[in-house]
Amino acid sequence: MSTMAPETDSRKLTGLVAATFTPFTTEGEINLSVIGPYVQYLIEKQGVKSIFVNGTTGESMSLSVAERKALAEEWCRTARGRMDQVIVHVGAMSLSDSQDLARHAAQIGADGIAVIAPFFFKPQTAEALRKFLQEVASVAPSVPFYYYQIPAITGINMPVVDLVDGIQQLIPSFRGIKFSGSDLMDLGQCVRHSPPQWSVLYGVDEQLLAALAMGAHGAVGSTFNYIGSHMNKLLSAFEGGDLIQARAIQFQMQELLSFAMRLGFDVGVNKQLMAEVSGLHLGPPRLPLLQCPLERSQQILQKYRSVFP
Ligand SMILES: CC(=O)N[C@@H]([C@@H](O)[C@H](O)[C@H](O)CO)[C@@H](O)CC(=O)C(=O)O
Numbered sequence: 001m002s003t004m005a006p007e008t009d010s011r012k013l014t015g016l017v018a019a020t021f022t023p024f025t026t027e028g029e030i031n032l033s034v035i036g037p038y039v040q041y042l043i044e045k046q047g048v049k050s051i052f053v054n055g056t057t058g059e060s061m062s063l064s065v066a067e068r069k070a071l072a073e074e075w076c077r078t079a080r081g082r083m084d085q086v087i088v089h090v091g092a093m094s095l096s097d098s099q100d101l102a103r104h105a106a107q108i109g110a111d112g113i114a115v116i117a118p119f120f121f122k123p124q125t126a127e128a129l130r131k132f133l134q135e136v137a138s139v140a141p142s143v144p145f146y147y148y149q150i151p152a153i154t155g156i157n158m159p160v161v162d163l164v165d166g167i168q169q170l171i172p173s174f175r176g177i178k179f180s181g182s183d184l185m186d187l188g189q190c191v192r193h194s195p196p197q198w199s200v201l202y203g204v205d206e207q208l209l210a211a212l213a214m215g216a217h218g219a220v221g222s223t224f225n226y227i228g229s230h231m232n233k234l235l236s237a238f239e240g241g242d243l244i245q246a247r248a249i250q251f252q253m254q255e256l257l258s259f260a261m262r263l264g265f266d267v268g269v270n271k272q273l274m275a276e277v278s279g280l281h282l283g284p285p286r287l288p289l290l291q292c293p294l295e296r297s298q299q300i301l302q303k304y305r306s307v308f309p
Pocket residue numbers: 019020052054055056057058152180203204205206220221222223257
């Protein structure tokens with residue numbers, strides 16, 4: 001981890017970035033004591049050395065600002081010197097909350113911040129969204145800034161390539177896009193028009209190989225928490241030109257995901273799968289998400305074990 005200004009920071013974000021789950025106690029309070037073993041698990045068992053915290057997988061929109069700060073602080077403290085990068089998601093519906101979180105992320109030495117589009121009052125134009133992002137980035141000018149596009153959740157589906165056109169003039173710390181949409185033409189255009197210092201990171205894990213073919217520089221996703229070691233092999237196979245091997249791994253993970261999706265798959269189910277695979281005490285998800293029924297989690301775990309023996 002580093003506290004260098006982005007102007008001098010040549011550490012472009014690449015490879016697999018795990019979007020972390022937020023550990024809760026059985027009573028539903030955030031459980032900071034699990035973060036140390038969690039970081040160790042990712043490094044040792046999954047070979048994943050960068051994390052994206054307090055995002056969708058981390059249930060950020062169901063957390064208070066104080067909880068988000070406490071979590072971000074613990075993730076950064078625990079990862080320091082052990083992981084490559086910690087990106088803190090600081091998006092919120094309120095600009096002042098988002099700025100507060102961005103200032104805090106700078107203070108605690110986060111390697112980057114990411115911001116989702118506010119989606120209660122949705123920005124109607126690219127200009128409105130750019131202004132929102134600019135106001136957040138301006139309070140943490142030395143921290144690399146990423147725009148986080150996730151249309152399935154925000155309902156905001158404007159082409160990212162239009163949004164980021166000229167954005168570096170407004171946000172000098174702009175360093176890339178976390179692209180969690182399925183529009184691969186837009187993704188390709190983002191890659192094509194990105195300056196070398198930007199990272200375009202894909203976020204639909206079940207389609208990662210297609211995004212790599214389109215030129216994505218890395219990936220941020222939930223499944224890398226528990227199949228990171230396999231997805232790292234997919235990345236290596238792709239980089240080595242072995243498309244057959246890369247495709248075989250992508251198909252394996254699709255088999256797991258499509259099975260889980262047919263049974264019903266959300267962040268609560270996903271969290272339960274991670275808890276079972278890793279042995280970490282992640283607790284229940286927070287309402288309105290419901291805990292995964294035992295029968296379903298057992299079926300998914302069984303599938304996981306048969307697909308990734
Ligand atoms: C909608 C959603 O949760 N998407 C996930 C994916 O990793 C997703 O869980 C995976 O592709 C399975 O569908 C990530 O893009 C989200 C993410 O990176 C985050 O937690 O911020």
